[in-house]
Amino acid sequence: MISRRDFLQVGMAASALVGASGFGNWAKLAAQQALTQDQLLQFDTFGNVSLIHVTDIHAQLKPIYFREPEINIGVGDNKGKVPHLTGADFRQAYGIEDGSPRDYALTYEDFASLAREYGRVGGLDRVATVVNAIRADRPDAILLDGGDTWHGSYTCYHTEGQDMVNVMNALKPDAMTFHWEFTLGQDRVRELIEGLPFAALGQNIFDATWDEPSEEFKAYEFFERGGAKIAVIGQAFPYMPIANPGWMFPDFSFGIRDERMQEVVNDVRGQGADLVVVLSHNGFDVDKQMAGVVEGIDVILSGHTHDAVPEPVLVGETIIVASGSNGKFVSRVDLDVREGRMMGFRHKLIPIFSDVIQPDKDMAALIDEQRAPYEAEMAEVIGQTEDTLYRRGNFNGTWDDVICDALLSERDAEIALSPGVRWGPSLIPGQDITREDIWGVTSMTYPEAYRTEMTGEFLKVILEDVADNIFNPNPYYQQGGDMVRIGGMGYAIDISKPQGERISDMTLLSTGGAIDPARNYVVAGWASVNEGTEGPPIWDVVESHIRKLGTVTAPGHDNVKVTGV
Amino acid sequence: MDLTRRETLAVGGAALVVAALPMPAMASAVDDLINEFTGGADLADSGVDLIAPEIAENGNTVPIEVSAEGAASIMVLAAGNPTPPVATFNFGPLAGESRAKTRIRLAGTQDVIAVAKMADGSFARTSKNVKVTIGGCGG
Numbered sequence: 001m002i003s004r005r006d007f008l009q010v011g012m013a014a015s016a017l018v019g020a021s022g023f024g025n026w027a028k029l030a031a032q033q034a035l036t037q038d039q040l041l042q043f044d045t046f047g048n049v050s051l052i053h054v055t056d057i058h059a060q061l062k063p064i065y066f067r068e069p070e071i072n073i074g075v076g077d078n079k080g081k082v083p084h085l086t087g088a089d090f091r092q093a094y095g096i097e098d099g100s101p102r103d104y105a106l107t108y109e110d111f112a113s114l115a116r117e118y119g120r121v122g123g124l125d126r127v128a129t130v131v132n133a134i135r136a137d138r139p140d141a142i143l144l145d146g147g148d149t150w151h152g153s154y155t156c157y158h159t160e161g162q163d164m165v166n167v168m169n170a171l172k173p174d175a176m177t178f179h180w181e182f183t184l185g186q187d188r189v190r191e192l193i194e195g196l197p198f199a200a201l202g203q204n205i206f207d208a209t210w211d212e213p214s215e216e217f218k219a220y221e222f223f224e225r226g227g228a229k230i231a232v233i234g235q236a237f238p239y240m241p242i243a244n245p246g247w248m249f250p251d252f253s254f255g256i257r258d259e260r261m262q263e264v265v266n267d268v269r270g271q272g273a274d275l276v277v278v279l280s281h282n283g284f285d286v287d288k289q290m291a292g293v294v295e296g297i298d299v300i301l302s303g304h305t306h307d308a309v310p311e312p313v314l315v316g317e318t319i320i321v322a323s324g325s326n327g328k329f330v331s332r333v334d335l336d337v338r339e340g341r342m343m344g345f346r347h348k349l350i351p352i353f354s355d356v357i358q359p360d361k362d363m364a365a366l367i368d369e370q371r372a373p374y375e376a377e378m379a380e381v382i383g384q385t386e387d388t389l390y391r392r393g394n395f396n397g398t399w400d401d402v403i404c405d406a407l408l409s410e411r412d413a414e415i416a417l418s419p420g421v422r423w424g425p426s427l428i429p430g431q432d433i434t435r436e437d438i439w440g441v442t443s444m445t446y447p448e449a450y451r452t453e454m455t456g457e458f459l460k461v462i463l464e465d466v467a468d469n470i471f472n473p474n475p476y477y478q479q480g481g482d483m484v485r486i487g488g489m490g491y492a493i494d495i496s497k498p499q500g501e502r503i504s505d506m507t508l509l510s511t512g513g514a515i516d517p518a519r520n521y522v523v524a525g526w527a528s529v530n531e532g533t534e535g536p537p538i539w540d541v542v543e544s545h546i547r548k549l550g551t552v553t554a555p556g557h558d559n560v561k562v563t564g565v
Numbered sequence: 566m567d568l569t570r571r572e573t574l575a576v577g578g579a580a581l582v583v584a585a586l587p588m589p590a591m592a593s594a595v596d597d598l599i600n601e602f603t604g605g606a607d608l609a610d611s612g613v614d615l616i617a618p619e620i621a622e623n624g625n626t627v628p629i630e631v632s633a634e635g636a637a638s639i640m641v642l643a644a645g646n647p648t649p650p651v652a653t654f655n656f657g658p659l660a661g662e663s664r665a666k667t668r669i670r671l672a673g674t675q676d677v678i679a680v681a682k683m684a685d686g687s688f689a690r691t692s693k694n695v696k697v698t699i700g701g702c703g704g
Contacts, residue, residue, distance in 0.1 A: 211628045211666070241622040242698060253628075255618045465699050476619045477696055499674075 035101060037357050041133050046346040047336030048226030050138040051277065052131055054173075055146025055303030056325035056423070058180075059156035059164050061367045063120035063354035064425035064440070066326050067390035068308065070108045073495055073565055076473030078285050083307035083322065094310045105328070105351040106308055112388050112428045118353060122327030124167055125359035125367055126352045130330045131171060132360060138334075140225050144232060145173045146303030146323070147281045150192070151180035152423050154378050154439040155371055160188050163370035165196070170366055175199040175221050179237035179244075179281045179304065183445045186249040190216065201234020201279060203264045208253040219264045228275055228337040231268035233297075235261065235280040235290075237304055239479045243469075245446050247531040256286065256476055258293050265296040275337045277301065283480035284309075284322050291315035298342040299333065304480045306392070306422045310349050319345060326425060328352055378436035383546040385433055387554045390426040391441060394470065395562070396485045398554035399424060399441050403538070404487025406545030407524040411451045411535075414508065415459070416487035417525035420466065422480075433552065438542050442526075447537040449526045457517035460503055463491065468499035489515065489559070496564030509559065595644045599680055602640050602653070603688045612689030613639065613681035624671045624697035632664035633681035633689060639665065640682075644692075645675025673697050 074084030085093050087107050096102045104114035105121065134141050149168060150161030161184050168176075175198055182189055193200045193216065203219035206212060213219060220233040238256045240249070265276055276297050280287050283305040291300055292315055300320045308324030312333075323331040330350045336343040371378070391397040396404070400418050407416035424441035427433065454462075462484065469479040483493075492505040506515035515521070526538040546552055599608075613633040621627045631639045631654065641651040654665040669677070678692040 208622075211668075239620055242620055246622060253622055255622070259616055462699065468696075469698065474619075477694075479620075 035353065035356050037129075040350055040353065040356060041130060043134075043137070043332060043334070043348055044346070045137045046334035047344065049228055049230060049275065049335040049337050050134060050141035051299065051301065051331075051333040051335065052134055052141050052143045053146065053301040053321055053323045053331040053333065054127065054143070054327070055281075055301070055323050056148040056306050057124070057145075057164075057327045058148055058152030058325065058423040059150065059443075060122055060153065060326045060425060060440075061124050061155070061163070061167060061370065063123035063126065063352075064326060065115050065120055065428055066122070066328050067111045067388065067392060067426040068106060068108050069392040069394070071394045071562075073394055073471070073562075074285070075471050075495060076475070078288070078475065082313055083284050083305065083309055101351070101353065102310075105353075106310065111390070111426070115426075115428045119355035121354055122352050123354045123359065124171065124327055125364040126354050126357040127327055127330055128171055128360035128363035129357050130350055130352065134332055142175075142223055142225065142230065142232070143171065143173045144277070144279045144301055145176040146279055146301060147176060147178045147236065148180045148303065148325075148423070149176070150184060152440070152443055154436050154443060155374050157439065157443045157445070158374060159370070160184055161192055165192055166370060167363070167366055169197060170363060173198050174223065175201050175232050175234065175279060177201050177234040177236050177279050177281050177303075178205075179240060180444075182240055182249045182252070183244050185445070186251055189249065193217075199232075199234075201232065202236035203233055203260055204238060204254055204257040205234075205236050206253040206255070206257075208251055211253065213260070214252060220268055222268070222271070222273070226337065229272050230275045230277060230337070231271075231273035232277045232279055233261070233264055233268065235278055235282055237281040237480075238286070243479045243481065243529075245529045245531065248445070256282070256290070258290055261290065262294045262296075265294060269296055274340045275299070275335065275342055280304075283475075283478065284320070285475035285478060286480070287320050288313065288315055289475045291318040291320060299335070299345075301331070301333075308349060312345070312347050317342075319347075321347060323349065325423065378434060378439075380435045381432045382435060382438065382543050383433045383550050383552055385427050385431055385552045385554070386429055387552070387556075388426060388428055389433075389552070389554055391424040392422055392482075394420075394482050395560045396557060398556055399426070400485035401487065401554050401557055402546070402552055403441070403542055404485060406542045407449060407526070408487050410541045410545050411449060411524035413451060413488070413522045413524035414510065415454075415489045415521050415523045417462070417523060418485035418487070419527040420470075420482035420484050421527075422482060433546055435539075435543065438539050438546070442537075442539045442542060444527060446528065446533065447526055447539065448528065448533045449524060449535040449538045449541045450528055450533050451522065451524045451535060453520040454523045455517065456506065456515040456519055456521065459489070459515065459521065459523070460506060460517070463493075463503045463506075464500050467493060467502045471495050471502065472499070483560075486559070490561075491559075492561040492563065494564040495562065502564075505561070592644070595642055595649050595678065598642060598650060599640075599678075599690070602680055602682070606686075606688050608680065608688050608690040610690070612683065613679050613691050615677065615679040615691050615693050617677050617693045617695050619694075620696040620698055621671060624673070626668045627671050627695060628666065628668050629677060630664070630666040631679045631681075632662070633679075633683070634663065635684050636663040636681040637684050638682045639663065640680045641669070642678040642680075643669060643671055643675060644678055646670070646672045651677075671695060671697050
């Protein structure tokens with residue numbers, strides 16, 4: 001008799017085989033200009049259950065460019081482990097050829113030229129084509145949305161998420177969990193949840209007054225598929241009131257709450273679940289840790305940290321699947337579920353090459369309908385860029401440099417701070433910068449660009465605090481963003497040190513002098529989590545700055561010295 | 566809770582003096598409180614559970630839960646507060662289970678410690694580091 005572990009290993013091998021037959025030959029195919037939709041979708045249907053995972057779409061309805069990170073440092077047990085591999089290390093780990101479509105989709109090097117060759121990625125009309133193709137193979141495939149869906153664009157902001165709800169409803173997900181959705185404010189979230197034709201899940205969404213599970217979000221939903229009983233448990237982003245403005249959703253409390261996760265897993269197993277799936281917005285390292293703490297989870301569909309991972313990562317007998325961001329990828333996971341357990345799996349991370357995958361006509365029309373009232377204002381060209389503008393990475397991206405420069409000049413500040421979020425599409429050299437592009441990297445419900453004074457000492461406290469949210473060796477203490485972006489100031493960071501000792505050599509770039517702990521500096525920033533923050537919205541600040549420049553150059557700075565890696 | 570207001574104030578007064586001392590003195594103040602509770606007995610690593618958030622959503626009101634099967638009492642300390650003693654929960658013979666939930670105030674990132682006195686007179690200890698942060702920027 002084959003043990004469960006053996007089955008999993010067989011499954012893993014099958015997964016690798018699929019990679020070899022479908023994924024790995026792209027370089028050759030692309031060289032022949034023969035990459036086709038059929039090859040991207042090729043999948044030998046396996047087992048009796050299919051899961052489809054999308055996550056962190058950030059309201060990107062249309063195809064975009066998205067550059068993956070160059071710097072994504074893992075700490076503690078995750079040092080040098082997936083998903084903390086980038087560039088050449090990533091290519092080596094997965095046998096990816098330089099310049100191949102996989103290279104373009106999954107790493108950062110030579111991004112601009114590969115982007116010109118392979119084109120834009122994503123677009124929910126293309127995602128619809130992929131979802132429909134999987135449903136043609138397996139009509140009862142379960143589509144799961146990991147959240148960060150109702151946030152991140154001009155239309156999403158102006159419709160308070162309605163555009164995304166309309167489009168996703170047409171895609172017919174079976175369940176969803178949440179993060180940035182709550183920044184629409186709790187009243188709007190309640191309004192949207194009430195009308196959802198699918199399950200709104202979060203075992204860790206609690207009533208803040210009573211510190212008990214919220215009655216407004218279910219912990220799990222059961223599905224009967226292929227003769228198996230499947231429980232999908234939701235796990236919302238644990239640190240919403242800390243990383244985002246808690247005053248916008250004061251009735252709710254979150255947290256990792258792995259002890260309740262264990263209770264819920266035991267509960268659904270007790271009710272006869274053959275398969276337990278966690279739809280998670282924890283972030284990848286937190287999910288890995290949780291998989292080791294909570295027993296009885298078969299599959300974690302991981303979101304939040306925007307990692308695109310070509311093969312599932314196995315922790316004990318739990319597989320963790322991560323499906324990128326911004327509509328760039330869809331994961332398909334086929335499972336063999338029998339005799340009350342998962343016997344094997346086959347997986348494919350499907351990149352949405354928008355020039356290869358045909359848009360679904362109905363979905364394209366629905367998307368255009370959402371955009372039509374705003375099209376003229378979104379399409380206005382504000383300037384051009386000479387360099388690739390991107391955000392992803394642990395430290396400043398070039399888009400962040402542009403935003404910080406805008407804050408320094410438009411708000412007449414010495415130092416600029418910009419949040420280390422991971423969303424925001426990229427632009428390639430020579431592209432126009434439209435209003436929509438600016439909103440793609442700035443859109444949020446707390447955009448006020450404040451101008452204030454901070455002491456050098458307080459600036460260090462901020463840097464130390466944020467650094468510990470990223471580089472604390474215990475994943476449960478990480479919030480999943482990147483380092484706060486900074487303009488007008490340089491610093492050194494030793495990743496390996498504890499909080500309070502990581503940051504040194506803080507330097508004011510305009511004078512070259514050391515930051516004086518006792519002196520006040522004029523600081524401009526945005527996305528403050530504090531209620532009552534005042535200032536013009538960041539998109540107006542950036543637009544005004546780019547309009548004055550005409551053509552933006554952003555070669556990348558070298559103002560942060562990183563050690564202890 | 567078995568601390569009267571008078572006792573709390575007295576302990577607070579003592580702690581204020583302690584707070585001005587360097588960290589090792591602080592740690593020994595906590596050790597002293599534990600020794601006072603246990604009479605210097607050995608502490609088992611398991612037997613008492615403490616549920617607290619990894620990162621507090623609001624340091625002024627942090628929900629915690631302590632439980633220990635069959636415990637007669639559980640003492641809770643916030644090791645980094647100016648006044649480390651939080652509460653001691655006593656469970657009589659009619660208590661359904663030895664479990665208590667409350668909310669505590671944390672002055673900053675620190676360890677929360679729970680020490681349980683079992684019915685047989687033995688003791689168990691656990692702790693959890695709770696971060697109080699100024700807030701970051703989620704992805």
